[in-house]
Amino acid sequence: MVVGKNMTVQNSISAEELEEIIILIQRQYGYDFGDYARASLHRRVIRCMQKAGCLTAYELKYQLTNDHRFFAWFIESLTVNVTEMFRDPSFYKELRQNVLPKLASYPAIKIWHAGCSTGEEVFSMAILLHEMGLLSRTRLYATDLNPANLDRARQGIVPLQYMKDYTANYIQSGGTNDFSAYYTARYENAIIHKEYRKNIVFAVHNLATDHVFNEFQLVCCRNVLIYFNRNLQNRAINLFSNSLTPLGYLALGMKESLLFTDVRHQFEVVNPAVRIYRSKR
Amino acid sequence: MSRVSVVVIGGSAGSIPVVTELLQALPRHFQFSVIIVLHRLRNVISSLDTILGNKVQVITIREPNDKEEIREQYVYLAPQNYHLLIEADKTFSLDYSETVHHSRPSIDVTFESVAQVYASQAVAVLLSGANQDGADGLQAIINQGGMVIVQDPATAEYPAMPKAALERNREAVVLTPPEIAAFLRTLTQ
């Protein structure tokens, strides 16, 4: 390897080495990252190597093979877990004004948050449902591939430092209550009150390998498909399509779409700006 | 120099007038793609594409969807609150990972990704700004054989970002905004 004067040898891996690592993870532990988009996965692997002090792909593979605790840490750090409460206020506004009022006609409401990370999104939804008087007859299923995220989500803990931003988001989304009434501040954390979390079921579910497990009137999968290639996006959207009740809603992230999926014609666009779709079947 | 397939432009505070000037200078039929990464406010309805679009009506400016194909003669603007990455098959990938230099989109992230995919077919341009974003990304472009232009700090409303980039990258070409515009026009001849 030729090293230019400013180039660092540290923590770099080639595209081929990345493929080897993906295969190793699949063979050894059964996690399938084969259809993840490579550009971000590559960055994530290098980031893990930096944190772990692995200099070469060889070292990383050695550790992954021989140290199960290292592997567990690696998977937890590999996925992008960043999330926010009331992220994209215009999305929540649309839920409030047009989607949830439609769901109000059902005696029992079921909503699935796929790729819920540490729970901020599903907590936001629970607050909306509460404000619309629907929470008590709604069951929210929040799933993720990463068990560490779910452990955190179950505790209902959100870092206090972000609450100012989240309050602003909440207000922009059309919220008129005192946002601080939804949580208790304790040291560095805000703990979302239990009454807004008791209808949430957290569970592990892998969109790359797991199947339909229930039926929902609304599926939210935001900022998860961006980590998948078109093939896996198609799998996930089919899974959602098969999990929706007739005329059920599907909500994606602001830059995600059905464009590259074979079921795109089975959906109508409810609001293109915030990527809410509705099953025609 | 090999054929230029992509011009990637990074800017922060004080860069919008320059970006507008550069886009206005583009000829109607340019044979490459333009990717722009600008630092912007979080969770403010983004109207930047409309603002730029209104000033530069002849060309199409769009915020790409995830996995959208990168096409010639298009100007792409990194959406707010996402990093913008490029896949080997020349499609966009969006990424919602941690901020870099307190920024998402980060200029470094996109420049590094462009360097991986376009190598010597990339030209990177770094404009006015008040932080250090872009310096590492320009290094990656240089390492892969691409060309690097930095706005002359004397002409920048906020010179910190171009200055940091120049300290890090001696190989960078320093140009004033009209010179950058003139250079972009030569790429299409």
Ligand SMILES: C[S@@+](CC[C@H](N)C(=O)[O-])C[C@H]1O[C@@H](n2cnc3c(N)ncnc32)[C@H](O)[C@@H]1O
């Ligand atoms: C960027 S977060 C998005 C969180 C939230 N939906 C939001 O938009 O704020 C992406 C989440 O997707 C999860 N994820 C990644 N791959 C997955 C898969 N194959 N199945 C289920 N979840 C996955 C990650 O663990 C992470 O929690």
